[in-house]
Amino acid sequence: MAKNKKLVEAITSMNEDFARWYTDVVKKADLVEYSGVKGCMIIRPYGYALWELIQKELDRRFKETGHENVYMPMFIPESLLQKEKDHVEGFAPEVAWVTHGGEEQLTERLCVRPTSETLFCDHYKDIIQSYRDLPKLYNQWCSVVRWEKTTRPFLRSVEFLWQEGHTAHATAEEAQEETIRMLNVYASFCEEVLAIPVIKGQKTDKEKFAGAHSTYTIESLMHDGKALQSGTSHNFGDGFAQAFGIQYLDKDNQLKHVHQTSWGMSTRIIGAIIMVHGDDSGLVLPPRIAPTQLVIVPVQQQVEGVLDKAYELKEKLSKVCRVKIDDSDKMPGWKFAEHEMRGIPLRLEVGPKDIEKNQVVLVKRHNREKLFVSMDELEAKLPQILEDVQTALYEKALNMRTSKTFTAKTMDEMEEILNKTPGFIKAMWCGDEACENTIKEKMAATSRCIPFEQEQISDKCVCCQKDAKKMVYWGRAY
């Protein structure tokens, strides 16, 4: 018990210092290790297993919606990066430059891709000729590099893993449909698989992607009341097509520019999983994304028959869930704490008394609820129990977000909320970037999105008190 306590004490409590709690958890749950390369992280087996499950689920959804995977070079020649004006302005300040290959200096610098719009456009220019070649629905899984100075595991790092979808369409309408389709794929993935409720909406012009016509986002709320942009989908219109000369011969024999989209989700979403569901004992993982859904901890494992029964259960349960057994020689209490730290949704305890009663004890990670289940019914009941945990986590997260979502009609109200009970603030906006700038300067909050589901909080802008055009979600953000 002393050891158990020690392990739990090893992480800072959320309320004491949320940022330290976060970095403690990513380290103690074995998700990440710092590397010798500044700002780059090592994703450890447990963290990478999470990413693999995210990839698998997302990739299936991309393929179901007709997308194909490709792989583009990791380097972008400087001249190519510069082809779209807004885009290069947005990214050039934060790219890594390769200047030498072997012993020789390159005639043109190459940047390590911060994102691959320019490479996809250069390729589309070559492979799109006719309306028959459209749409092109491509996606890429890769790593990208942005030279960030202040970094945190998953949330902001010099290199991170992601997917980037890049599509080309015949018409503006099709591109807009695709943009929203993929935003909805992200939203349903977050809600159904990660148990993270999201707000869907459009970014303001100030916050949109460099080179985009319009940017859509899903925004989630972390336990500390800060928002996290969890996935974005951009409609490029024909801006990139104009810059790169991507044209097709339409049925009417006219040369026309394609309309494009791009959309991305990254390892950053692992940060959201941690900060939405985690607690003072560590990680809490929704069953659908948990690399291990159930861990078997034998109790009094030295007693004859206990380990045999535990292995037998493992064998049986591996047919219905992702299961592991901890037969190490550590004390059960220590094991409990370790597996709680790693957020495994269910713990199964089985000891001599349980075997006598032909039952096991199941303990839910998120609320420590105990269930006594007959061994005969276990295999049949487990899938539903895991689903119940999944649903409970979603509802818990939704309640948390609801309790941290406020409305403000004035700047004073907004400031009071941000200082006392940080969270999402719904407030009206006149549409003027000046008001966004004022809010950012005065209280370090930004417009998160103009949500699709609009409400009428008041009829005046929260900042300038002129006529309001839209309701906006505001907040401090990662």
Next chain:
Amino acid sequence: MAKNKKLVEAITSMNEDFARWYTDVVKKADLVEYSGVKGCMIIRPYGYALWELIQKELDRRFKETGHENVYMPMFIPESLLQKEKDHVEGFAPEVAWVTHGGEEQLTERLCVRPTSETLFCDHYKDIIQSYRDLPKLYNQWCSVVRWEKTTRPFLRSVEFLWQEGHTAHATAEEAQEETIRMLNVYASFCEEVLAIPVIKGQKTDKEKFAGAHSTYTIESLMHDGKALQSGTSHNFGDGFAQAFGIQYLDKDNQLKHVHQTSWGMSTRIIGAIIMVHGDDSGLVLPPRIAPTQLVIVPVQQQVEGVLDKAYELKEKLSKVCRVKIDDSDKMPGWKFAEHEMRGIPLRLEVGPKDIEKNQVVLVKRHNREKLFVSMDELEAKLPQILEDVQTALYEKALNMRTSKTFTAKTMDEMEEILNKTPGFIKAMWCGDEACENTIKEKMAATSRCIPFEQEQISDKCVCCQKDAKKMVYWGRAY
């Protein structure tokens, strides 16, 4: 038919110019497109689908043998790369150097990983303390960069995709076992899934990996008689552990260095698939690795009922194989040529007459054999037909290799074979690097491996005629 001919004529014949045949096929089969970045390729959807199937099969085998995936940074600080002397000498001349991040010059150059031994060692040093932490069985899927001057799609490119396994063990014996275990995983993968027979053996000291104690390889033979190193597995001994200080406290309370291995397979293997199985009509894919295993081509599809039947077949067959339908308005002959170019193992033709007879026509890609199969039996028979094709391709490849494998007792014999009928040459070797150098200089052939299965061709070295120690496979290689 004129169009059909045109498409086939679009690729050079193998015998006319094998190198051009190869580049024609990779382009016309839509595997690869050249990019604007010198030496870097774009892997197109069809090529990437192949890689995804390779990944899936290999990854399953790695996990079954207890390995876990991780992700390391793509950058290596210059000082870290330099820690192991042989290793840096081997790789420094061919790495890309990042010198600037954003606007600022870096205080230390970073290379883009050409391979990640140094990063794994740096990490192992931090996470390995006790014998309880061993073995560490890690693998990474990523892209790597080597600044090659002469490049060819898949075979040699500045950037390529691969996996690199890196393991750490308590003893030299365990490391050696792991090295051979993973070589065997590669060999069985090549033979069972890719239908490529391989020679397993050890590299000579001259040909081994920079920093390795010993390197093992699987070597396959291409249609033009050149060899291709298809996968390698290295035993590092404790050389890297000494250089990086990776030590563990053993049960006997002594600090000991770990013993390490690494092993890799890359997109290069796609080049082997092309050059082992392909023919003058394009790609030929073994069913187990074919993204599409069967393509349905409706004949006289304008006749009522034909397309409906084709869709019905597609629906039914998608339960037993990876199936596509080509209902485009192209002529059947043109479609046949296109799908042959893409190497789809089976073509299913169905037209009005077939429907009348309640049958379909199946055509095998590799030998154009026609099978008439009753629609009622199709679903049940298809898996076996695909397996038959798989077996036939393996046997065909094995026969090809056998017919191109020779023995030589003298340099004259070797030279004659290489000039007239290139292929593998089995010849004896004294063990002296000078003889390897002589053979390389005189006939541009290298030692491919010292095979596990030794034969006694003669008792004298093919080069110096001194006493022979080993039989070696020699050949010109990609």
